[in-house]
Amino acid sequence: MISTHLLSWLIALPVLGGVATLASGGNNSNRARWIALAFAIATLALCIPLWNGFDSASAAMQFVQKMPWIEALSVNYHVGVDGVAVALIALTAFTTVLVLIGAWDAIDDKVHQYYAAFLVLEGLMIGVFCALDALLFYVFFEAMLIPMFIIIGIWGGPRRVYATIKFFLYTFFGSIFMLIGLIYLYLKSGSFDLAFLAQYPLSRDEQMWLFFSFLLAFAVKVPMFPVHTWLPDAHVEAPTGGSVILAAIMLKIGGFGFLRFALPITPDAAHEFAWLVIALSLIAVVYIGFVALVQQDMKKLIAYSSISHMGFVTLGAFLPLQLARDVGNVGAAQLALQGAMVQMVSHGFISAALFSCVGVLYDRVHSRMIGDYGGVANHMPWFAFFAVFFAMANSGLPGTSGFVGEFMVILASFQAKPWIAATAALTLILGAAYTLWMVKRVIFGEAQHAHVKALQDISGRETIVLGGFAAATLLLGLWPAPLTDLMNASLGNVVEQLMRVKV
């Protein structure tokens, strides 16, 4: 029972939990918290049979469930997972639990609604990772915006209205083109089935138009330069939990979309325009690195750092087209894709942890400005330990997960063009510069401000959140093999798809 409907349970359980939390009413905040946490933990527990039952030797979609949904349009409720989806679902469930724990004392306004929004969001995001039908994917993809819109719009900062509208219009602007593309594909092929579309031959011009519709949708989501400016504003205004989910999971859906849509459906166009994506990725790494350096607001700095790190995801996703087709090195193509996917998971942990760190400080001082801090280590030694640890992970220190993906992508890109590797490797210097300079100004030094001198070190609850992310970052950094083994066969399949000439 559970294994045939496992994915449906993974999608439904958090949504049901959201409904239950909402139904518990606004009178008893603690009850709402515990109900929500119980559902989130149950969802995480469902990931155990998912991980164990998944056969990583096979590239086929697994735990597949298919039933007609809108028969007139031959739309199916069709879900299934490959190794990449399993990893991202586990990341989603893990992060959501920690986000709910992190919000325990930080949110005291409309608690039940806040917790419910996160659970519904979790279910929708898991839906995105499971969807094997293009329209189903699109529905989850768009529906996801609603809870996030609410989270930022209600529990956000003073400029939350500007930020939410910008966030909504930006992403909606991108995805509307994808919808047009999908409708075109349906009219032409008569199907929304992703596996079918991956096989469906398309002319060069068709592929080009479709590719750009996908590119626009997912580039906004990642976000890639130059459609990234919604992210810093959204992060700055979002409550801590919103920032964590946004950075840890929602951005990954952009990278995941490239893998599910752009590479298999339009491989030739992707190959033709790989140079464009690679160039934009390198701009993200370098240009955004410099921009991050001068931010005064910690959340903005981390947001820009996210954009820069996500540059490695798009770089690693599109390098394989050049590596496999032009250089003829399929192994390096696989390495680059692995790098991109590992970077997605790793960035999930690290950015989530960094936003949680800012949240810890914000809850106490109610400021995100670097200048309002300094010398925090004197009064919060354990917090300082975590902050320096995550800063190092963000700088790509080997032994932390932040190194693994970047390392793989740089090694692979050298085989495409040494200058691509050299440009990408600038992150070694830039990433360390903006991250550690912030650490220097916030954590180290003599405590100058009275509110810093009054700081209390992290509570047990906050230690669980930061410790959880730290353990994950360290484990993945010291031993990435379980994750790469999980995704190997699936990514091999992606490499095959992108080598298939369809015109």
Add this chain to the structure above:
Amino acid sequence: MQATLLTIALAPLVGAIIAGFFRNQVGRRGAHIVTIAGVAVSCLLSMHVFKLIAFDGLPTYNENVYTWFEAGGYSAHVGFLVDRLTAMMMVVVTFVSLMVHVYTIGYMAEDPGYQRFFSYIALFTFSMLMLVMSNNFLQLFFGWEAVGLVSYLLIGFWFKKPSAIFANLKAFLVNRVGDFGFLLGIAAVLMYFGTLDYATVFANRLAIDGKTIELVAGHAWAVPTVICILLFIGAMGKSAQVPLHVWLPDSMEGPTPISALIHAATMVTAGIFMVARMSPLFEMSETALATVAVIGATTAFFTGLIGLVQNDIKRVVAYSTLSQLGYMTVALGVSAYSAAVFHLMTHAFFKALLFLGAGSVIMAMHHEQDMRYMGGLRKYLPVTYWTAVIGTLALVGTPLFSGFYSKDAIIVAAQSAAHHGGAAFAYAYYAVLFGVFVTALYSFRLLYLTFHGKERFVVDAQHGDAHHDDHGDDHGHHEPGHLAHAPHESPLVVTIPLVLLAIPSVAIAWFFVQPMLIGDFFAGSIFVDIRHAPLAHFAKEFHGVVAFALHGLSTLPFWLAFAGFALATYLYLFNPAMPGRIYAALRPLARVLENKYGFDDLYQALFARGSVLLGRGLWRGGDVAVIDGAIVNGSAAVVERAASIMRWMQSGYLYHYAFAMILGLIALLGAFVWIE
């Protein structure tokens, strides 16, 4: 064997974890006990492994422990390669580390961060062991960055001090510039060999011989040269070679024990070790070797000169370290890898000794580091004084001391290279030759200013027997040159490590110069191409330890060192007014040295300020003005504007519409007439 090696690497890590995470539970005593126990276990087992490999004929150990990742036919592992080179490094690292651990009990006795400090230095020992014991490039890079992390944490140990947290950020970033090249070098290795495993790479090294790569379209480069220079950029960062040397003097902001351990004896020699390990690759590129020699020579000579004008006792030793690292690099450049590694070993002992001696002086002076307020300390600190004399004699290359053999081998090798090779090697030879004079001059200057001559400090009698002032933060003194009570010799936990380091500083070469430099001790670890015979001349002159010392008395380097000693003796012992007059006369030159040739100012202006200006320009110009201002909010504004025009036009008044129709009609008619 694997269990032994894992214990060696992990024992200090366990100590670090206990001392760090359970600092309150184990207390100060517990912290130093667990970390010292961990490092002592490592040290004893390392000596055991060294004996097995070096004397009992155990073959090279090369096994993977676990697979790090596998993807697309590439794989990376964590594993150990232990041959004689590694075994020697393991002994040096763990022995010096053990001495520094013991010494720290005294040096940091009153510091509130006592447990944290022990945790860091034990973590460092683990990281350094992972670096030297690695059997592949991935783990090498892990150890490389991990020692960089600990160096960052320890330079900024007193994190309230603005200068300390400036220095540690600078050290990390400058090292990252080196790592940038290093990582690309590793990428190039993977591209051409398809593996990161040392043994496989070295076995297939001829596969890249004669291959070229286009880094810039139209310019072909020899692959071995590209790989070696990229890797060497990494070594330049870690081993502080010009122009990436700027971080090392500033790293003296850290407590003295780590200056000895990390920034003199072990971490900074990682680059030297790495190049020696990569000797099979470096031997394939004459261009790379010449580059290495020139960089090393420049570092050896010019940073030594800066040491002449420093007044901070630790900074003199720091510039001396830079200069000695330059010597090792020159040895690498002339293919005398074994001489480089041999000097690495002797230097580890005598330079750790000198740093710890400086630390003992600093403690006696209540954390005063300026030599202008010292003098005459000989009688207060007899053990420190005599061990410092031994360290100095070893450093300047006095015959019979260990430094003599190692340094002479480098000079002789550079001389042979200059004889056979081009201008680069000739430059290297003269740089290391005249560097000897400079070394002797700054070394004896330090010794005299600190221990000899008149006392230039005052003991304030009224505080004569007041309770101890706080040793913890070494910046608590009120007036320079005023001490609360008379200086006194440091406790046994400080002096015993000094004595234990003084012994190998004198004698280690007696046992190893023959096998390491002339014999085939490093055969199988270090590869020297048949075309190069850098130490042949040295071997010809060497007829035993004592005979070679006697022979040394008649060579140019000895007399140059003697000249440096004599000049220092005259200037700082017999005519102390002279240095001031010379300084005044050569003021412009002295200014150049005091400004450290302007590297710091240039980097600060160009890279630090330049990056911030560039970042601000890109942010305000790109993100805020163009993308958000013109496009995003601009398109929103256009929509709003268009809507308001539409709103204005659809006013609902009939006469507006009628008027618009008439205007339109006139315009059309006018156009019609005009065209006709």
